[in-house]
Amino acid sequence: MKRAVIKALDYYLPEAILTNEQLASEYPEWSIDKISAKTGIYKRHIAAKDEFSGDMAIKAAKNLFKNHNIDTGSIDYVLLCTQSPDYFLPTTACIIQDKLRLSKRCGALDFNLGCSGFVYGLGLAKGLILSNQAENVLLITSETYSKFIHTADKSNKTLFGDAAAATLVSIDGENGLNGEILQFEYGTDGSGANSLIVKNGGARSNFMRSQNVSATEPGDDNLYMDGKAIFEFTAFEIPGLVKETLKRNNVSIEQIDLFVFHQANQFMLNTVRKRAIIPEEKFFIHLQDCGNTVSSTIPIALKEAVSQNRIKKGNKVFIAGFGVGLSMGATILQF
Amino acid sequence: MDYNSFIENFKEQFIDADEISVDLGTKFRDLPTWDSLTGMSVLVMIKDEYEVDFSADELKRCNTVQEVYDLIKEKQQA
Missing domain, CATH: 3.40.47.10 (Thiolase/Chalcone synthase)
Structure with a gap:
């Protein structure tokens, strides 16, 4: 019986950091220390003005390839989970295929989900693998909620950070993380x-x-x-x-x-x-x-x-x- | 529903539950770690433990633990 496994994981966090100290000085009435004791959040990374989900997705994938010695030629499907795509069309995953110089025989698609998206992505990747449609699926999650959050919305600013993560889901293989x-x-x-x-x-x-x-x-x-x-x-x-x-x-x-x-x-x-x-x-x-x-x-x-x-x-x-x-x-x- | 277990369940919703003392007369909004998140947690606890629907607005109208207790009792008997 064929298996679908997580072989490797990596991520990218944007450079700029929004600290509690910054939030405290911006909103003196906001008791950030008390709030952080509850939320568990002390810092958030925020995408640069000219940095978008597609850019962050590429950086996360590059980290994955480099740190885990992955042959980019082996990727035969790209799934990108985002609610802040670069364009209405085309699919950001197509742009990623090109920018990462992945095979032109790759399948690529975006899907629009938020906090449940990674689990759904694993479900899709597993389906592609077990039905013989792909062997090495690059699953990327990339989100820039900061671009949607109003500057006066201190609650959401306190909670959300931007990030992208890249996961390699492959057909059975002993090397790597091997998480079935x-x-x-x-x-x-x-x-x-x-x-x-x-x-x-x-x-x-x-x-x-x-x-x-x-x-x-x-x-x-x-x-x-x-x-x-x-x-x-x-x-x-x-x-x-x-x-x-x-x-x-x-x-x-x-x-x-x-x-x-x-x-x-x-x-x-x-x-x-x-x-x-x-x-x-x-x-x-x-x-x-x-x-x-x-x-x-x-x-x-x-x-x-x-x-x-x-x-x-x-x-x-x-x-x-x-x-x-x-x-x-x-x-x-x-x- | 007995008083003691209710007070205990209520107290459990505070992040500093081990350090505070709560009784029926406590004005829970005056406790230093009370906030809207604690309120949500109290509402979840009430729905779970006492199987009544208690709205955020109803909680807003309560000031003491006793008042919350009484309203739950009233709803259970309705």
Whole structure:
């Protein structure tokens, strides 16, 4: 039986950093120390003015190729997860194929998901591999929410950071990380679409953004998040998703060595952890230096867990993504 | 629903639960680590433990732990 495995992971964080000190001086009324104690976030990386998702995706992929000695000629499919594509068309993944000088026999496509995107990307990559359509899928997640966030929106500025991550998903192979992608569970509730949304810029706004730079309040051009709705979705839906994913894979919660969830913020993660009855020592948190990087939080956390030796050969790692859509997905990686 | 377990569940929602003391008369908004996130967490706890729908607006109208307790009790009996 053929297997699809994660062979290597890497990421890219933009150079500019937004620190808590900067936020504190910008918003003196904002008790950033108290807030950070809850969110677990102290720094976020922010894409440069002229740096876009496509650029960051390329940098993440280059890190992956270089640090893991990957033959670029072996890539036969590119999947890019982003909600801030460079253009309406063409697909940013096509531009990436060219800029990375990948084979012209590559398939390439973008898909639009946020915090659940990495898990969905693994699902797509696995499908391509098991159905003989590809052998080495380059899965990239790249997001620049900072470009959507209004300058006065201190809540979202505190939470979100920009980043890109690149993951090589391959047909069975002993070298590399060798994390086999097991069975998935997914979930969608589009009735919550308005809870996390950027309204303007699509067809419904006649492709227009008002670009009212003097607006003092966030508007329809900007990222809007109903924190309470997202919190509730996560708190009430994710424990069930965990249960169903374990059942589908026929493993018990005790057999999981590490849980790596979408790194939304520490407080919400702890609420979910307690409700899903996951022991704290098996629950990985990595937010401090990069914040919530949307679709890249899971691959970044996985890479950090590997380098901290929290993921070892033989381990079962449970991953779950959830958020904008509303959308969720989970699977187990067998290392 | 007994008072003690309710107070314990309520207190558990604060990040410094080990360091604070809470009783029925506590004006929970005055506790230093109270904020909107704690509020969300309290609402999740109420839905979970006491199986009633308690809205954010209803919580906003409560000042003491006792008032939250009473409203849950009222909803359970409704």
